[in-house]
Amino acid sequence: MAVSKAPAFLSQLRLTLGRMAYNASGFNKYGLMHDDVLYETPDVEEAIRRLPTKLVDERNYRILRALQYSGLKKYLPKNEWTKYEEDVRYLQPYLEEVIRERKEKESWEKMF
Template sequence: MLSKFSAWFVNPRRNPLARLHRNAVASRLRKYGLRYDDLYDPYHDLDIKEALARLPREVVDARNQRLKRAMDLSMKHQYLPDDVQVRIPCSSL
């Protein structure tokens, strides 16, 4: 019973509160030029590590560049300009 509830509770496709939280986090990440999927840590989960290993090299390089840019902007206490921020539809998150 508890596992079904917890699966529903954290699933943004089923729970509107989880969807609102995901969208709020995604909008804050967009200020640094990040995507929601960039938060997944390959050292924490072996499935993420394997998925990144299967991606094309240019996709992994773009992810690494986004992470470096976000760290640089965070240390400078700046955001990306509005015209540079990429708008990603919520359905792709």
Template structure:
């Protein structure tokens, strides 16, 4: 089944509906807790697949501090995984800290790519005077 909302993404559709938000927010919060990535000190965007060009470009656009913090979180989580441990509870990433830092850059890059593709396919009509 394909859902089409006249150009709206499903996330935008859900967030625009207070009733859906009241229903789905607890489910989303429970899923994030069950996933366990916050217990390892990771943010959601740390889990995104980096092997595509868009993600690589977005990572390269991060500030120096955000790049350092991301590398630290990934190394720390890898070490904790090897040791089969979690961070102490006071060091877990809170839902307020788990903000999307990479996704806005990825969306910006996709918009740029669409704009570039639109300009690359522009046909110029010569005026006959």
């Protein structure tokens, strides 16, 4: 019986710790999402370039709004903060594709 509770406990613990780390990061207080604050490596830049226009516009709006509030040294009203459960990793499919293509290209270049 204790064995079946352990995975559920660990899953709940992981969720709680993830939520705490997410809130401690502070970017959610500006209305940003996880993928808005990724370090822009060449892979990330290419993934952003491949985003549909609507997602780019939404991302740019969130970033500009965050810069404005940061400059004012204010946070958004709490009801506008990005919630852990609502954060969408919108860039990940594009980023995974870019990384896969880059690795494939590198492996082809090694052959020649």
